[in-house]
Amino acid sequence: MMKSLKRLQEAIWPRFHRNDDEHLSPYYTFQDYRQTWGMTIFILMATALVPLVIMTLIYYQLIETSINTESLLRTERLASNARRAVTFFLEERLDALTFTVNEMGYDRLTNPGRLSEVLRNLKLGFGGLTDLSVIADTGTQVTYAGPFNLEGKDYSNQPWFLECQQHNACVSETFSGYRDVPHMVVAVKSVRADGRFFVLRATLETERLIQALSSYKTGEHADIFLVNREGLLQTPSQFYEGESHHMNIPLPAYADRTKAEMSVDKNGQPILIGYAFIDTNIAPTSFILMVVKQKAGMMKVWLDLRSHINWFFGVSAVIIAMVITLTSTVMVNKIFQADRQKAETMVAAERNSQLASIGQLAAGVAHEINNPLALINETAGYVKDLFTIKQQYKDDPDLVEHIDSIIDAVDRCGTITRQLLGFSRHFDVQTQPIDLKDMVADVINFHKKEAEYRDIKIHVDIPETIPLIETDRGKLQQIILNLVNNAFQAIANGCFLDIRAEMDGPEQVCLFIQDNGCGISEDHLNKVFEPFFTTKKEGQGTGLGLSITYGLVQKLHGNITVQSKTDQGTTFVVTLPVHIQKEILS
Amino acid sequence: MKVLLVDDEQKFALMLAKRLALRGIEAEVFFSGEKALDTVEQGHRFDVAILDVKMPGIGGIELKRRLGLLDERMKFVFLTGHGSKTDYTTGALEAENYLPKPLQIEELIETLNRLTDRPPGASDPDG
16 A cells, blocks of 8 residues: 555655655766656657647637638628619619609600509509609609608708709619608609600608518628618618617728628627628619628637537647657656666766775785885794793793783784785685575574673574575675674663564575664764774774774675664664676676 | 795895795795896796786796796795785686785795695794
8 A cells, every 4th residue: 555655656746756766876877867857748749739720820810710701702602683673673663663654744744643653653563662753853742642742842952862963864862751751762853845854753661671681691690781871771681770869880981892801899809791882773772782790600610619619629738748758757757767767876986996996005015014014023022932932931920911012012003904915805606505694694693602791682583485595605694794793883771772684575584683783873873884993992993893893795796784773773674686697796 | 844935025035035934944045036046947946936926027927937947846835915805706817815905924835834734823933
């Protein structure tokens, strides 16, 4: 359970985030693994997401452009169709009036009965007319046929009457006039036999025009209406009627053909405007046909689709980000672990090389000292011989004691030089199968008496599952002996010494030698394997025991580590291969 | 017992010879392998040769080989300032009697007695 939690923590928050091994830093290939991790994620994200974002935006742009173009085209087509309908409506009625004045002449038309008959026929034939009237060149209405009684009214100042005189025909804007009802008129001018002119005027049924326009409406967001050139509404608008019957969207610029363009309404919402300036082939008009569509309405399908695409894109981006983060974390952690292993090897190699060079120096020094030491030994020995063998000064114990102390000192120095030489030299390893349990028992036997005397409890736990180790007997014995000696020196009377072993995988055995003695301070912990390093009092230790042990463990292709806390005790862990490969040894 | 003592450390060799003499062992001292070889070639015979391993010219190992050719019965003891006895558990000196410097005189005497089959303590001049 704990292992799984640790593994999960390692996956989410790997070791390189913590950077807890300052001493390995100089050997790392990448100095800042967090930065490397961040950069990796950034580059991968950018590589994966930027093209995706750009492609999506281009796609959006393409779709929108295509929809806009299509919408403009459709609006223009609609405006064009509606224009044709309006133009046809007006021209049909102007043509009818023209035909009527030419066919019937002034005299017959001024007959009220005839005029009513003409109106009835026209209504039957074309429809869309409310009344008919004949107006003399003075502007006075001469004859009237229709629902209102407007005979004798003066139209001489009406704009449509003036325009009719000028163009021979006219189409008026919507106005209220004498009947006080908004309407529009069409009129044609004709010449009487006496050379004077008269005008035949008809009032159009605006409802019919409005209906005709409405039939072109497509969708709930479209609006079709007529305005004059000042923007005054000529037919009602569903959405765009502003103050005093003016439309509340910008008036389009003049164009002689149907056009469509993008614009915005008074709320700033995008709209499409299709428009046409309407002229008949008989008389000009001031009408502008307006087709207005709300863009949002037309884009709804696309906007819905875009919302789905955005969701899909968002979820994909989150999944990509998660996969990239996870993959980057795992990969960077793998690189970090490999780099860390390399750094540890470098540190170990550096320490080995340091120890080797110190070893070589030690060997040189030891050899140089050995010769004068041998001479001092022999000379002092000879002097002692003179006293003891020759019997001349046998009775002077003081003198003999002094010489003995010289020989003792030489002996002690000799021990040091022998250890130094042993430390520096590389020797062959002779392997044989060794039972670790028996070997530990043998070593403990050396210390049995001392342990009893000092009341030190020795606990050995080497399970039967530990296999025979193929290694060098003498060297392994010396390693264990040195470590046990070391522990005995570190612990006080009544303390304990715990020796246990366990397998580390199928190929390695770990031997733990643990005491609850004085411990090693943190400052000293890194130096314990260095030659001449000792915390013992002068003359009590050479400072070579652990460095020799270190060398021996290396020679057996093993590894030794130490963990210690001051006043709590020390644990040495020796890891050894179960089999030493002969070819490595040679 | 006649002993051939060869060591380039002259004072050491002389002092050791004196100490052996005090114990009744006659040692002829040479400071180089070549001179020792000349002497044996001239027909001088020794029971044991005490040889320093490392010397200028002919070293102890080579000297042993050549002396062995001249006198098959000669026994050998090696002295050296390099390392401890356990260091030489294999190699050229494996089967030889080896004593590290500085010497323990008792150990040397015991080795010489063993090689010449003299009883222990035979070195005592009074014995």
